[in-house]
Amino acid sequence: MILRASLKAVSPEEGCALLLGNSAPDPHVHFVWPCCNVWGPGFGGFSDPINADGDQAQISASRRSRFALDPREQIAAQRWSRQRGWRILGSAHSHPGGQPVPSALDRQWAAGEGVMLIDAGTAGVRAWWLQGPRQGAPDRPVSALSMVVHSNATVGDTIKACPDDAFLPLQ
Incomplete structure (x- = not known):
């Protein structure tokens, strides 16, 4: 499956992707847009004292427990979606070695209402x-x-995702 493979590719760091599709009458995800995790020191004004020195090893360690989507990738995905009559419905990301449950940071950083899919490897999706x-x-x-x-x-x-159901194809 493309989604799981793209999220796992950067392990042990968190992988991330956008979920694109139609929103009415029920949201349907038609495409997974893999993204780069651009989390780093001071990203979005959020201070991270662990890697404040900018050391690449420390940044990688920080990316093991958090992710940030590149705003340029979000804009590109949004434009591409609009050309097809779609929109960004939410995001997917991994929790390597963790649980498939949104963390406080996941809740804090997610934009707007939408789907969040979390792949925690052996702990499930x-x-x-x-x-x-x-x-x-x-x-x-x-x-x-x-x-x-x-x-x-x-x-x-089609991948269907809504508050009652979510369907995900194996790719």
Whole structure:
């Protein structure tokens, strides 16, 4: 599956991707847009004393527990989506060695309301609906989504994601 492979490719750092598709009447994810984790010292004004010196090894260690999407990738994905009549519905990221549950930082940094899919490797993959818009709130409400993985899906098949269901194809 492309999503899991792209998230795992940067392990032990967190991998990330955007989920693109239609939002009405029910959200349907049609495309996974893999992204680079650009988390680093002072990203977005957030101080990170662990790697304040900019040491690459420390940045990598920090990326093991957090991620940030490159704003340029978000803009490119948004433009590409609009050309197809889609929008960004949410994000996916990994928690290497962790649990598939949104952390306080995940809740705080996510923009707007939408789907958050977390792949924690052997601990599983779970989908969440982040309520919003409450960007900046580490106690932001989330609801678990049910998720069904279709083994007969092929590249380009629809992935359905909404507060009641989320379907993810194997690619």
